[in-house]
Amino acid sequence: MLVPKLDPSGRDREYKQRNFEEISQIVHSWLFADDVGHGEMDRDILGLDPLSSKGWQSMGVLHFLGLKKEFKGIFRDTDLNQAIIHLKNDNQDFSFIIELLENTSENSDASLIESLHETGKSRDIDFEERYKLRLGELVDTDGQGNQTQSRKEQSILRGIPFKGVAETECAICHRTLPTDLMVAAHIKPRSKCSTSERKNPNVVMPVCKVGCDDFFEKGYIIVNSGGFIRINDEMNHSSQLKSILTETVGNKCTHFNKETAQFFAYKRDSLKRK
Numbered sequence: 001m002l003v004p005k006l007d008p009s010g011r012d013r014e015y016k017q018r019n020f021e022e023i024s025q026i027v028h029s030w031l032f033a034d035d036v037g038h039g040e041m042d043r044d045i046l047g048l049d050p051l052s053s054k055g056w057q058s059m060g061v062l063h064f065l066g067l068k069k070e071f072k073g074i075f076r077d078t079d080l081n082q083a084i085i086h087l088k089n090d091n092q093d094f095s096f097i098i099e100l101l102e103n104t105s106e107n108s109d110a111s112l113i114e115s116l117h118e119t120g121k122s123r124d125i126d127f128e129e130r131y132k133l134r135l136g137e138l139v140d141t142d143g144q145g146n147q148t149q150s151r152k153e154q155s156i157l158r159g160i161p162f163k164g165v166a167e168t169e170c171a172i173c174h175r176t177l178p179t180d181l182m183v184a185a186h187i188k189p190r191s192k193c194s195t196s197e198r199k200n201p202n203v204v205m206p207v208c209k210v211g212c213d214d215f216f217e218k219g220y221i222i223v224n225s226g227g228f229i230r231i232n233d234e235m236n237h238s239s240q241l242k243s244i245l246t247e248t249v250g251n252k253c254t255h256f257n258k259e260t261a262q263f264f265a266y267k268r269d270s271l272k273r274k
């Protein structure tokens with residue numbers, strides 16, 4: 001079969017508003033169904049009123065990825081694995097599209113957990129034992145027996161920076177605090193991460209719950225392109241908050257490096273005033 005030519009629009013506005021899950025579903029629907037239009041995707045996948053969205057949200061996402069009308073339904077008679085093989089064999093670079101499609105397969109959650117688990121074990125010989133303990137703790141906290149995907153994922157991600165140590169240094173304020181006051185915080189929000197980014201243990205950093213976790217997540221402070229902590233001038237701060245934040249300003253984020261710089265850049269970009 002002939003795969004059409006990718007034709008990316010260069011406009012990322014709609015794309016950036018969507019999370020990885022939504023983008024996966026839009027791409028899957030566009031390639032595998034020939035009777036679903038942009039308006040229906042806006043309604044069924046994004047929960048929008050197609051009369052006002054006019055299908056422009058899904059269309060913007062697809063056009064950014066280069067999937068214009070020529071791609072509609074090209075895999076309608078093909079199963080997912082076959083489709084992925086077709087795309088892999090094509091001369092064009094479909095690696096990100098393939099990652100999106102793989103995310104829609106039934107076993108994608110299990111394979112993500114497995115991959116993170118392997119990473120954990122390769123970094124810590126006692127990983128397995130501690131992982132079970134952490135899962136147990138998390139189950140006790142909310143009184144529920146089922147171990148969901150995100151819970152397993154968080155248990156593993158938490159295990160990698162903290163191993164079994166009693167105290168850890170916060171990547172932002174540099175205070176060394178008991179590990180139960182620390183969290184493994186996503187630099188780039190988890191929902192926006194692709195599968196390969198979720199598999200990367202460096203997408204999280206150890207930060208304290210005594211301020212830094214919320215300050216960073218909510219965008220009161222940012223890590224600039226040189227890796228230094230700065231107050232986010234795009235937000236309004238009360239004078240008392242400002243004096244708290246000032247204590248960390250100028251610190252070098254200990255989790256900033258060549259690999260993580262892109263995650264911090266994403267976070268800064270997402271906080272810019274629209």
Ligand SMILES: [Zn+2]
Nearest residue numbers: 170173208212
């Ligand atoms: Zn801190």
